[in-house]
Amino acid sequence: MESSYVLSITTFMYMTAAVLYAATWVFSFRRRTVGNIATALAVAGLAANTLGIALRWVESHDLGYGHAPFSNMYESCVLFSWTTVFLQLLFQRRFRVQSLGAVTLLLATLSLAYAALVTENEIAPLVPALQSNWLTAHVITCFLGYAAFAVGFGTSGLYLMKSAFGPVPAGGQPPAGGGFWAALPDLEVLDELTYQNIMFGFLFLTLGIITGSVWANSAWGRYWSWDPKETWSLVTWLVYATLIHVRLVRGWNGARIAWLSVAGFGAVLFTWFGVNLLLSGLHSYGG
Amino acid sequence: MPKSAQSTPFSQAVAFFASVRLSVTLLLVLAATSILGTLIPQDLAAEAYIHQYGQGWFRLLRFLGLTDMYRSWWFQLILLLLAVNLLVCSLKRFPGTWYYVRHKPKGFEPGRFRSLKQHCEFTASKPAGQIMDAYAALVSRRFPKPILAQTDKGFTLFAEKGRASRLGPYVVHLGFLGILFGGLIGSVWGFKTHANLPEGETLSVVRVEGEEGHRPLGFALRCDDFNITYYDQEKGRKGRNLRPKEYRSTLTVLEDGTPLFTKDILVNTPLRHRGVNIFQSSYGKTDPREVELSLENQKTGMTYPLTVPMGKTTPFPEGAGEFALEEYRDGFHIRGMDIGPVFILWTRPQGGEEDRSILPVNMPGFDKRRGGAFAINVVSYKQGEYTGLQITHDPGVGIVYTGFIFLILGCVATFYTSHKQVCLEAVEDGGGTRIVVAGRASKNKIGFARELDSLAKLLSEKGNGNSTPVCTGLTLE
Numbered sequence A: 001m002e003s004s005y006v007l008s009i010t011t012f013m014y015m016t017a018a019v020l021y022a023a024t025w026v027f028s029f030r031r032r033t034v035g036n037i038a039t040a041l042a043v044a045g046l047a048a049n050t051l052g053i054a055l056r057w058v059e060s061h062d063l064g065y066g067h068a069p070f071s072n073m074y075e076s077c078v079l080f081s082w083t084t085v086f087l088q089l090l091f092q093r094r095f096r097v098q099s100l101g102a103v104t105l106l107l108a109t110l111s112l113a114y115a116a117l118v119t120e121n122e123i124a125p126l127v128p129a130l131q132s133n134w135l136t137a138h139v140i141t142c143f144l145g146y147a148a149f150a151v152g153f154g155t156s157g158l159y160l161m162k163s164a165f166g167p168v169p170a171g172g173q174p175p176a177g178g179g180f181w182a183a184l185p186d187l188e189v190l191d192e193l194t195y196q197n198i199m200f201g202f203l204f205l206t207l208g209i210i211t212g213s214v215w216a217n218s219a220w221g222r223y224w225s226w227d228p229k230e231t232w233s234l235v236t237w238l239v240y241a242t243l244i245h246v247r248l249v250r251g252w253n254g255a256r257i258a259w260l261s262v263a264g265f266g267a268v269l270f271t272w273f274g275v276n277l278l279l280s281g282l283h284s285y286g287g
Numbered sequence B: 001m002p003k004s005a006q007s008t009p010f011s012q013a014v015a016f017f018a019s020v021r022l023s024v025t026l027l028l029v030l031a032a033t034s035i036l037g038t039l040i041p042q043d044l045a046a047e048a049y050i051h052q053y054g055q056g057w058f059r060l061l062r063f064l065g066l067t068d069m070y071r072s073w074w075f076q077l078i079l080l081l082l083a084v085n086l087l088v089c090s091l092k093r094f095p096g097t098w099y100y101v102r103h104k105p106k107g108f109e110p111g112r113f114r115s116l117k118q119h120c121e122f123t124a125s126k127p128a129g130q131i132m133d134a135y136a137a138l139v140s141r142r143f144p145k146p147i148l149a150q151t152d153k154g155f156t157l158f159a160e161k162g163r164a165s166r167l168g169p170y171v172v173h174l175g176f177l178g179i180l181f182g183g184l185i186g187s188v189w190g191f192k193t194h195a196n197l198p199e200g201e202t203l204s205v206v207r208v209e210g211e212e213g214h215r216p217l218g219f220a221l222r223c224d225d226f227n228i229t230y231y232d233q234e235k236g237r238k239g240r241n242l243r244p245k246e247y248r249s250t251l252t253v254l255e256d257g258t259p260l261f262t263k264d265i266l267v268n269t270p271l272r273h274r275g276v277n278i279f280q281s282s283y284g285k286t287d288p289r290e291v292e293l294s295l296e297n298q299k300t301g302m303t304y305p306l307t308v309p310m311g312k313t314t315p316f317p318e319g320a321g322e323f324a325l326e327e328y329r330d331g332f333h334i335r336g337m338d339i340g341p342v343f344i345l346w347t348r349p350q351g352g353e354e355d356r357s358i359l360p361v362n363m364p365g366f367d368k369r370r371g372g373a374f375a376i377n378v379v380s381y382k383q384g385e386y387t388g389l390q391i392t393h394d395p396g397v398g399i400v401y402t403g404f405i406f407l408i409l410g411c412v413a414t415f416y417t418s419h420k421q422v423c424l425e426a427v428e429d430g431g432g433t434r435i436v437v438a439g440r441a442s443k444n445k446i447g448f449a450r451e452l453d454s455l456a457k458l459l460s461e462k463g464n465g466n467s468t469p470v471c472t473g474l475t476l477e
């Protein structure tokens, strides 16, 4: 079987899971059957996603220049969908947040669809600069960070929606009964979940920047050279550092934190895509 | 309210530099200005900017330091302010935090916990006196050394853990300061430069941009060999766009003329010696030293083979003047067409004017057009290879890397350890005992809410509680 075939099946599994997650939420089914099917599909999709990555690894070995499949835009999109779904499932185990799956599985689907339709998916041999174990460490840590920010983007988006359009809780108690809004966690919980994700993402982004920096120092003898990709990762880091400070020191929470989280995820997307598409740089994917 | 501390300029300055408002502002300013440097290309030649923006804008950009922004005084000033901010804030707050961490209170006030949002309530059927020790034992399994106090109608228990978690931010901040400081050291006492080293030649001094003269390396470096291998070679594919697989330079380090060791360097495998790091960075061909020519008399057809060194004026045969190969160019375009490598030819016929023209390597007979007494053809020449080396010395790297480790450990401590406090109040009420368990955590409020829930459940079971405890605060159900 070919990896690209397995990954296109993965895309459809994620898409179906996203639709089912959304359906349980929108129609507020009493029974949990549909939500459980969505989860099962997400789990199966994650397994297929894993298989796709493994196959691609094997294929690169068959071509005679085996390397971990984390070296170009296509492969980074595949990895992003993996880390995002992985975190969603981890989250779902710890907290009852099925409705969040509608957002995160959609992001994973979009990422795979973008990979398949827009990016170059040829398995290319690694240019000398990329031949380093740091590559794997760097890309995996960065994308765990990005995925956590994506999930945090999901929870803060839900927060903003619910606080803007949801029912106003009377006397501190949310209205009884089911329904669209009741399927979402309480605002306070969404707020806390956003922050949990951002802490996790920040830790991994920090690790990602550091591994990249150590790698650059072993390949070119400088740990920081202000190239656009590096600079944008720093900008992202600074936005989230700001969020952490205003929360811990000035006690911000709620909508203001949610907006900062949305802005932070914008910076993530720009670092990931925008720099490659819009700015002329010489970051590693180019060679 | 009278101000307790006198407001001197010094204390005002300290307050200004210790404020989080300043640091948040600086973080955002740093982010915004960093973006600017990615939109405007950095460190190009003046012509490139003039071409892109025009003369006037170029002058403005250069005046504002935006063409070499990350090294401009105002960008460095932002970093400096950030460092001062961090240092002043930490120095101001650290003693208090340290005291807080080292001195656990001997007693506590239950009243301060009554108003906490996160609490669970239930009624135990046993009287307070019977459950007191069992509860203390149970709580101590999760929160060591609880403080037990008897009251007129029951007892209170207080326990906590994780005070040291409050030190996390200081570790993060120290790490960040370390990175800035290491960077500063590197930029003051380190150097970075590039050198092209032809095969067989030796290098012992380097030129550093902005410095006069040469800087000695402290040893000599000889390039024994340079090789490129291509992926497609193995498959027998030929062509221009071969994909490079490996750049490999074999280098020998010599001290006082004697070879110490030989090492192959690759792109991700540098050579390090005496604090100097040598990285594989580029490659190329050296200019030819000697060129073998054939000169043909245009009238008689008589040809003369001649080997001439580059740049040296050489007489034409038969006293027809003199010529020199001034320069070698790897590629040359005439009206958009690439004619390959050329030599720049300087000629002066006997009694004539000097002139310059090109001598394409791959177009024999081209020189006939010059109309001289002799037409020159290039027969052969040899080019060596050189390896392009990035040579650096950075005494700050150790500090920067230590900063990295602090940053990571500090983030883990700040995010994933928490100062947790719980308080239990038992009041006898009729036959049973009303129990309230309240608590707070400095981080991960949801996780803590669960911990408190499960603790309350255990306590309720132990005390033959009426039912599951009723909890308020953060819940997920």
Ligand code: HEM
Binding pocket: A241, A244, A245, A248, A249, B018, B019, B020, B023, B027, B082, B085, B086, B089, B090, B093, B169, B172, B173, B176, B410, B411, B414
């Ligand atoms: C980018 C560099 C940073 C700067 C310039 C900076 C600056 C500051 C300043 C000036 C304060 C207030 C003083 C204080 O409360 O001690 C502060 C507090 C704090 N910072 Fe940072 N910080 C940076 C990075 C970080 C990072 C990466 C974290 C996350 C791990 C962090 C976590 C905190 C926390 C938790 C506090 C509150 C400390 C407390 O309440 O005692 N800082 N920061």
